[in-house]
Amino acid sequence: MSDFSFGKHLRLLNANQYKSVFDDVSWKVSTKEILLLCRPNQLNHPRLGIIVAKKHVRFAVQRNRLKRLIRESYRLNQHELPGVDIIVLIRKDAGLLPNKDVLNQMTGLW
Numbered sequence: 001m002s003d004f005s006f007g008k009h010l011r012l013l014n015a016n017q018y019k020s021v022f023d024d025v026s027w028k029v030s031t032k033e034i035l036l037l038c039r040p041n042q043l044n045h046p047r048l049g050i051i052v053a054k055k056h057v058r059f060a061v062q063r064n065r066l067k068r069l070i071r072e073s074y075r076l077n078q079h080e081l082p083g084v085d086i087i088v089l090i091r092k093d094a095g096l097l098p099n100k101d102v103l104n105q106m107t108g109l110w
Helices: 015-023 060-080 099-109
Strands: 027-030 034-040 047-051 084-090
Touching: 015 034, 015 047, 015 084, 034 099, 047 060, 060 084, 060 099
Parallel strands: 047 084
Antiparallel strands: 027 034, 034 084
């Protein structure tokens, strides 16, 4: 059985890890509300970082909901992803999307 956990080794944990992705973006994939920035890493598994700015999604409830949905989508699809570092940036009005639409967009972006 596959391990569907989301442990620390699957996350971008500090500013240097985020900075390395921002400085050396290899791929950009986006929808109107979500942007993924990716770069290869030296590991055999992907790592995820999520940025939801208060400027774009005003209420904490909506920001936290989006982060939960993104983590869940990543957790279920991580076995299909190569060894890359991924930053998910949430754009304006993404907080208005229903859960189903967020999950559908994320599945398409992976």
